Amino acid sequence: MAEAGSFAERVKQQADIVRVIGEYVRLKKSGQNFTGLCPFHAEKSPSFAVHPTKQIYHCFGCGVGGDVFKFVMEMDKVAFPEAIRIVAEKCGIAIPRPKASSPEERKENQQRTLLVEMHREAQTFFAQQLGGTLEGKAARAYLEDRGLDKDAIARFGIGYAPSGGDALLRFLKSKYKEPLLIESGLVSRDQSGGARMYDRFRRRITFPIANDSGKIVAFGCRALGDDQPKYLNSPETPIYSKSNVLYHLDRAKEALRRADFAVLVEGYMDAIAVARAGISNVVASCGTSLAEPQIKLLSRFTKRVIVNYDPDTAGQLATERSISLLLENDFEVRVLALPAMNLTADDGTKYSKNADPDLYIREMGVEAYTKLLKDAPPYVDYLIERARHMDLSTGEGKLRAVNFLLPYVQKIPNRLLRSEWATRIAQQLRLEEPVLRAALSKAAAERRSGLKVAPELVGRAAKPVERRLIRMLAEADSFRRDLALRLSDAGLCVGLETEKVFAALIAANLAGSTIEATEIAASLEERDRRMLFEILFEESSEFTWEEAESCIESLQNRQTERALAEVQRSIEANPASTEMRTLLAKKQELMRRLAAGR
Ligand SMILES: [Zn+2]
16 A cells, blocks of 8 residues: 555545545535445445545445545556556646656557557548548448438547548558558558558548547448448557447446446447437447456446347347346346337338337437337346247247246346246246246356355444444544553453454554554455444544543453353353352452442
């Protein structure tokens, strides 16, 4: 953690935790604390608290907590040094120049910087081409036909890669060396092994793909005519990895936090259509299936998703794969499967057509889409619907349907809910419920074995007296050291639920150091850390030495009671003991002490 005199320490002192966390969570003043909806678990009423003077946060719901760096580390999924940098930047604290890195690292950094710069220039180039040349004008007409007007084109940076084959290359060649041009993925070398280079994207509409901090790192391109493939994207490069980027995330961040759910679509055209419909909390996986790093990325902003993939077979498979992955990452998942649209052709014939979000919004309107989104069913309903379309006429068929559903149902964490779903599935698929339940509990047993037991809510374990004493040891500057001495001499905290918390606080007091909640917490196990934070967040009155003494007395009495119970057990266990006289005398003495203490 932050070492004294270090840059981290300086940032921590100057940073205002309420302001930093306030950028991620809407906080409201509540008593001495600020509270809000926890960004780390889904909740409807606030149990997340930030303490402005102790500079710590704590969630009474899921138990997370720590200092400003820990928050940024968890929230932005970054390492400690990066968290320091982020907090410093947010608070306008000048960052010292990093230590000289190795020559290779320097070279790689330089290369990445150049690649990002090159993408920015390519973006300018593509944008200029659209509407700026004859074929660019044709591309523009095509876009307008698909409902993308001037505003949309500007807003999403849509551009055009001309058909010539080396227009971008000529534009970039004077500024960048050949190996870097190849490295960027914007330029390819002749397949036949020749030295000739040409543009990767030709005669295509270009969509800039930005990483989560808004830097363009790749392009997704759609063929203008019937050229194949219909979609062609940048290859993996030093600045772009498909599975690490969610399209539109850089612009969706705020909306995601506000709405606390994401609409997940397949392609950039869908994301643009949904965002233009006023639903800004949309991201696209840009590929048929969602990858684990993308889920981790998304979980920084919300843990609730409505999957809205294409209704074709590939889309259905991608939906199922995504559901699995999302559930494994504790997401709450709903699925919007757009219904086939009934359309009328120009000659009056009626026909029905499967719709992706883009097409659906264009044909049926924003309102119809928004309503479907609002009513999107939980994933289990979607899956039951899928299973109902399987062949259920034979026993084998039914078994296939159950086996299709089971892996998903067993991922439902709540037992009651799981049981409800079992009934629903049995009814809907006309299965015998006991058979289904047997399969379900078998699956559940297998699941449990691999499950980590969540730490129980431990705050309750600490009795009021202990809670008061812990607060005093942390905050009563006029006597906390004396108190530490008294408690440690008498061994009064041994055997308490809070023993480890006391031990850490007493040690810090006796070492004469200032009491820093996060420093103490760093030496504790998670369970004890939660206990400490919950106690520190309680509203409290002034501390007096008299109160401390009465708390000590109460601990003494409890210690005596424990000793008495011990003696009583020995007496009862062996009534013929030769030491009976000693035991009885000890009992008398303990009872006398207890009476005096009350
Ligand atoms: Zn929480």
